[in-house]
Amino acid sequence: MSIQLQWLDLAVGGKQVCRGLDLDFSQGKVWGVLGQNGIGKTTLLHTLAGLRKPDAGNVLVDGIDVSLWSRKRLAQKLGILLQEVSDPFPSTVLDTALIGRHPYLAPWQFESSHDEKIALDALAQVDLLPLVKRDVNTLSGGERQRLALATLLVQNPDIYVLDEPSNHLDLHYQIALLDIICAQTHSEQGRVIMTLHDINLAVRYCDHLIFVMGEGEVVAGPAEELLNDKYLHRLFKHCLVELRNGDYRAFLPG
Ligand SMILES: Nc1ncnc2c1ncn2[C@@H]1O[C@H](COP(=O)(O)OP(=O)(O)OP(=O)(O)O)[C@@H](O)[C@H]1O
Numbered sequence: 001m002s003i004q005l006q007w008l009d010l011a012v013g014g015k016q017v018c019r020g021l022d023l024d025f026s027q028g029k030v031w032g033v034l035g036q037n038g039i040g041k042t043t044l045l046h047t048l049a050g051l052r053k054p055d056a057g058n059v060l061v062d063g064i065d066v067s068l069w070s071r072k073r074l075a076q077k078l079g080i081l082l083q084e085v086s087d088p089f090p091s092t093v094l095d096t097a098l099i100g101r102h103p104y105l106a107p108w109q110f111e112s113s114h115d116e117k118i119a120l121d122a123l124a125q126v127d128l129l130p131l132v133k134r135d136v137n138t139l140s141g142g143e144r145q146r147l148a149l150a151t152l153l154v155q156n157p158d159i160y161v162l163d164e165p166s167n168h169l170d171l172h173y174q175i176a177l178l179d180i181i182c183a184q185t186h187s188e189q190g191r192v193i194m195t196l197h198d199i200n201l202a203v204r205y206c207d208h209l210i211f212v213m214g215e216g217e218v219v220a221g222p223a224e225e226l227l228n229d230k231y232l233h234r235l236f237k238h239c240l241v242e243l244r245n246g247d248y249r250a251f252l253p254g
Pocket residue numbers: 012013014015035036037038039040041042043044
């Protein structure tokens with residue numbers, strides 16, 4: 001499946017996020033969206049997932065405007081991790097993970113043992129099997145984030161749109177979960193598009209980057225073309241020092 005932005009204009013809260021943005025996500029597998037707090041990264045992600053209308057231009061999924069897809073068909077192709085999840089109703093960890101199967105069920109159809117096996121496999125991947133019967137409202141922040149990512153694995157879309165997937169996760173789970181999610185791009189259609197604040201996670205995982213600079217300016221391209229002083233200093237409004245050890249690259253605040 002393909003996803004493209006065509007002449008996208010987007011503004012929120014009086015701020016221009018992008019202007020005339022053209023982008024074809026088939027050029028890369030794992031895309032990182034970076035920029036300062038409040039610059040419009042979440043707004044951009046919500047727009048490309050069809051949760052918000054652009055001011056002008058289009059988001060095309062398989063060549064069709066995202067607003068014309070049925071939510072159910074779109075959910076089989078594209079899954080989004082929101083920055084904050086809320087659980088207004090009591091639900092177990094397993095029942096929450098099973099929500100990922102809803103795009104594949106008919107109305108009023110109950111989940112089968114096959115659906116449950118898919119959910120249990122995903123919960124095992126994020127080390128939540130011991131907690132399957134727990135109420136989601138009792139989970140820690142990191143456990144809840146692992147459950148949200150497991151629910152997306154159950155949904156199994158081609159395109160993962162992730163708003164700060166490393167939120168609440170300790171170092172071990174940041175790497176473990178991003179390894180699992182990025183491994184989903186092995187198929188021809190597989191894509192990950194994620195906002196990140198940690199430049200070193202972006203260096204580690206992203207082959208393409210989108211820098212949201214402010215006042216409508218967006219720079220996008222292969223990571224190796226964008227990871228340089230010219231852009232990073234402007235992006236972070238802070239000087240960064242680059243460390244290299246063979247192929248390993250890291251950036252520290254100067
Ligand atoms: N409904 C709204 N009304 C007014 N302003 C809004 C609304 N929604 C978002 N904003 C503002 O739009 C700007 C962009 O918000 P957005 O959540 O896209 O930023 P972000 O780059 O994801 O930020 P962060 O890194 O802090 O998560 C922010 O200044 C936010 O306060």
